[in-house]
Amino acid sequence: MEAKYIIGIETSCDDTAIGVVDSNHHLIAHYKISSSQEQALYGGVVPEIAARYHADRINLAIQKTLLEAQITPNQIAAICYTNEPGLPGCLMVGQLVAQVLGDLWGVPTIPVNHIHGHIFSIGLTQPIVFPFLCLVASGKTTALYYVSDFLNIQLLTQTGDDAIGEVYDKVGRVLGLDYPAGPLIDQLCDANLEPINLAQQSAAHKPFSYSGIKTATINYWKKIDHTPQNKVLLATSFQKWIVHSIMNKINYYSKVHNVTNIAIVGGVAANQSLRQTIANSGYYSMLVKQEFATDNGAMIAYYGSILYNKKYNK
Ligand code: KG4
Numbered sequence: 001m002e003a004k005y006i007i008g009i010e011t012s013c014d015d016t017a018i019g020v021v022d023s024n025h026h027l028i029a030h031y032k033i034s035s036s037q038e039q040a041l042y043g044g045v046v047p048e049i050a051a052r053y054h055a056d057r058i059n060l061a062i063q064k065t066l067l068e069a070q071i072t073p074n075q076i077a078a079i080c081y082t083n084e085p086g087l088p089g090c091l092m093v094g095q096l097v098a099q100v101l102g103d104l105w106g107v108p109t110i111p112v113n114h115i116h117g118h119i120f121s122i123g124l125t126q127p128i129v130f131p132f133l134c135l136v137a138s139g140k141t142t143a144l145y146y147v148s149d150f151l152n153i154q155l156l157t158q159t160g161d162d163a164i165g166e167v168y169d170k171v172g173r174v175l176g177l178d179y180p181a182g183p184l185i186d187q188l189c190d191a192n193l194e195p196i197n198l199a200q201q202s203a204a205h206k207p208f209s210y211s212g213i214k215t216a217t218i219n220y221w222k223k224i225d226h227t228p229q230n231k232v233l234l235a236t237s238f239q240k241w242i243v244h245s246i247m248n249k250i251n252y253y254s255k256v257h258n259v260t261n262i263a264i265v266g267g268v269a270a271n272q273s274l275r276q277t278i279a280n281s282g283y284y285s286m287l288v289k290q291e292f293a294t295d296n297g298a299m300i301a302y303y304g305s306i307l308y309n310k311k312y313n314k
Contacts, residue, residue, distance in 0.1 A: 005071050007079045008301025011054045011094030012086025012114045014045045018065040019298035021305045029069035030298040033057045040179045051089030058097050073105045080304025083111035112304045118265045121299035122286040132261035137268035139165035142208050146257055150306050156253050161211040164268045174218045186271050188235040195237035204252035213241050243273050269293040
């Protein structure tokens with residue numbers, strides 16, 4: 001039986017996630033167990049607790065994925081795992097499992113950078129058009145990359161302080177929303193409202209910065225009545241500011257690098273307003289499918305299978 005399937009293991013934060021692709025990089029199955037609800041009790045991810053959930057659940061996640069894919073270990077050609085960046089204890093669970101299975105099954109293990117996994121997550125559902133600018137926006141990362149091919153990924157700029165998802169979560173907590181608050185703020189927003197001017201936008205050539213808008217939004221909330229209408233108005237104004245800041249940066253770097261293909265990935269790429277704005281912007285947009293915007297094993301399997309081909313099937 002030909003060994004042609006590639007497994008991806010993602011354990012960098014609070015998602016224990018597994019994916020399987022075939023030799024054409026097509027996704028066969030994926031499965032994820034998140035500990036975000038358990039972490040919600042603490043208002044954010046507690047690294048030690050997240051690592052323990054990975055250790056408890058990774059076996060089940062792998063079994064479920066292989067069952068759904070209807071494949072057996074002798075059909076697996078390689079095991080990919082997220083090696084960086086991420087919470088050290090969490091990453092170690094994924095790496096250890098990958099290496100043990102790799103040795104047992106006699107197949108190579110391939111480390112995959114988590115950010116690169118996100119960047120190429122667009123390839124799970126659409127052809128990738130190079131070169132492209134890629135916004136990676138999650139709870140930990142806010143960065144813009146110039147990607148000329150699968151191995152050439154250049155960081156253009158990143159946040160000098162908070163990440164966008166982190167700011168969504170912190171603002172949401174003050175507004176009384178559960179963690180993760182990004183999707184909840186997104187649902188609250190009313191695009192027809194005229195936004196409050198919460199803070200000045202910084203110049204497009206400067207690094208991303210989100211601590212100012214976070215503080216401005218929280219301070220504004222402290223000064224007004226906590227009515228449902230005010231909550232919607234503040235959420236909408238905050239979100240409009242964020243989307244505007246992203247578009248400023250994309251417009252600037254698109255001109256500097258003369259590139260009009262734009263990809264948006266990471267948890268914040270699930271944001272409805274951001275998706276609509278970029279889709280209507282005139283750029284050729286490659287938006288990660290919502291299902292693969294937050295951390296997942298499919299993207300690790302996908303990009304890992306590209307790396308595997310480059311290394312073993314030249
Ligand atoms: O990629 P991800 O799963 O990894 C991290 O844990 O960083 O991203 C999760 C982040 C959270 O901060 C969450 O609030 C944010 O993505 N997020 C959103 C939306 N959906 C998830 N932020 C804004 N709008 C959304 N619809």
